[in-house]
Amino acid sequence: MQPTTSQLLQRLSESATIAMARKARELKAQGVDVISLSLGEPDFDTPAAMKQAGIDAIEANETHYTPVPGTPRIREAIVHKFQRDNGLAYAMDEVVVSTGAKQSLANVVLSLVDPGDEVILPAPYWVSYEEIVKVAGGIPVVLPTSIDDDYKIQPQALEAAITPKTRLVMYSSPCNPSGSVYTEEETAALAAVLLRHDRVVTISDEIYELINFTEKHASMAAQPGMWERTVTVNGVSKGFAMTGWRLGYIGAPKWIAAACTKIQGQFTSAPSSITQAAAAAALEADPSAVAAPMVEAFRRRRSLMVDGLSKVPGFQVNQPMGAFYVFPDVSALFGKSHAGGVVKDANDLSFYLLEQAQVASVSGAAFGTPECIRLSYAAADDVLEEAIRRIAQACALLH
Ligand code: PMP
Ligand code: GLU
Numbered sequence: 404m405q406p407t408t409s410q411l412l413q414r415l416s417e418s419a420t421i422a423m424a425r426k427a428r429e430l431k432a433q434g435v436d437v438i439s440l441s442l443g444e445p446d447f448d449t450p451a452a453m454k455q456a457g458i459d460a461i462e463a464n465e466t467h468y469t470p471v472p473g474t475p476r477i478r479e480a481i482v483h484k485f486q487r488d489n490g491l492a493y494a495m496d497e498v499v500v501s502t503g504a505k506q507s508l509a510n511v512v513l514s515l516v517d518p519g520d521e522v523i524l525p526a527p528y529w530v531s532y533e534e535i536v537k538v539a540g541g542i543p544v545v546l547p548t549s550i551d552d553d554y555k556i557q558p559q560a561l562e563a564a565i566t567p568k569t570r571l572v573m574y575s576s577p578c579n580p581s582g583s584v585y586t587e588e589e590t591a592a593l594a595a596v597l598l599r600h601d602r603v604v605t606i607s608d609e610i611y612e613l614i615n616f617t618e619k620h621a622s623m624a625a626q627p628g629m630w631e632r633t634v635t636v637n638g639v640s641k642g643f644a645m646t647g648w649r650l651g652y653i654g655a656p657k658w659i660a661a662a663c664t665k666i667q668g669q670f671t672s673a674p675s676s677i678t679q680a681a682a683a684a685a686l687e688a689d690p691s692a693v694a695a696p697m698v699e700a701f702r703r704r705r706s707l708m709v710d711g712l713s714k715v716p717g718f719q720v721n722q723p724m725g726a727f728y729v730f731p732d733v734s735a736l737f738g739k740s741h742a743g744g745v746v747k748d749a750n751d752l753s754f755y756l757l758e759q760a761q762v763a764s765v766s767g768a769a770f771g772t773p774e775c776i777r778l779s780y781a782a783a784d785d786v787l788e789e790a791i792r793r794i795a796q797a798c799a800l801l802h
Pocket of ligand 1: 443502503504505506529575578579608610638639640646650651
């Protein structure tokens with residue numbers, strides 16, 4: 404008998420964002436002029452103060468293991484950040500740092516979900532939510548939305564989806580991939596539903612908090628009664644352009660924070676001590692001042708993308724209010740063909756655009772919304788203009 408991979412691995416899909424980014428890199432290495440709008444990461448460099456804090460940590464020999472939930476310095480910085488920016492009161496032992504928000508999400512899901520438990524995922528959801536739930540043996544319950552609701556769920560739909568088996572609801576605002584931002588009122592309306600169900604915990608993924616063109620951020624845990632049943636996830640990857648440093652964190656009731664610390668203590672321990680020092684410098688600073696120049700650039704690029712893609716026949720584009728993605732509904736193109744190849748769905752369109760236009764996107768199917776594709780606009784203006792021109796040209800060939 405040959406050795407085989409586990410059933411768990413066989414259940415798991417590769418991350419669609421990472422797969423598309425890999426494909427674009429491979430084509431580039433072969434000399435193909437690919438514009439990669441697949442991977443969601445800021446195209447800015449980490450600000451100087453954070454880089455210096457990392458260098459200082461190395462010089463000061465802060466190169467040892469730290470406590471699993473993080474150094475006292477970074478946890479204090481996070482406690483302060485939650486209070487200052489979100490009006491949320493977490494104690495030091497209610498904060499856990501991880502090797503990225505992705506690990507924070509995995510810690511929470513593995514801490515709370517038993518096989519057969521249901522996890523509600525309003526779609527579009529971020530790719531890894533569904534797979535992390537599957538690793539835990541949970542059952543993803545996808546709640547569809549459409550461009551007509553600005554890709555946000557209605558309270559009645561949430562109420563109707565909750566069953567005695569529901570354990571978790573997971574969502575991001577600003578949303579990856581739609582860019583939708585739940586307002587304070589919309590958050591309160593969802594909280595009113597969630598408060599009726601004692602067993603349900605909500606994961607509020609706020610990693611795009613700083614990239615919000617409405618400039619109003621609503622934290623679910625700040626809704627009256629919700630703190631006790633919410634995990635607030637955040638990180639430094641997006642707002643501070645620190646994707647490669649790998650640091651995310653949660654604020655959560657002590658029993659959940661302790662569970663995450665226990666899991667992380669067996670899998671990875673704490674994130675790098677150097678990264679923790681650099682991220683502490685980020686969180687201690689005035690975050691909106693650090694993020695402001697990046698947000699200005701994203702705002703300009705959003706207009707460029709929304710205006711440009713709206714003119715492409717077959718593209719229906721919503722106005723994203725945060726993050727750095729456009730998520731056009733491209734279903735009007737399904738069934739059309741070029742040179743004998745039929746574009747049946749969003750996966751096909753994404754591949755067609757890669758081959759014909761040399762623009763890498765991600766199919767909406769991976770986000771639970773198969774009518775759409777996702778394009779990141781974390782790229783220079785002239786690159787985005789060229790991408791729009793190529794997409795328009797390729798789509799004009801579809802009949
Ligand atoms: N949540 C969302 C919604 C994301 O888009 C991402 C991707 N950066 C993450 C979590 C994970 O971020 P990281 O692991 O880089 O902190
Ligand atoms: N979160 C980013 C994205 O959605 C980075 C890729 C990933 O971590 O999957 O593209």
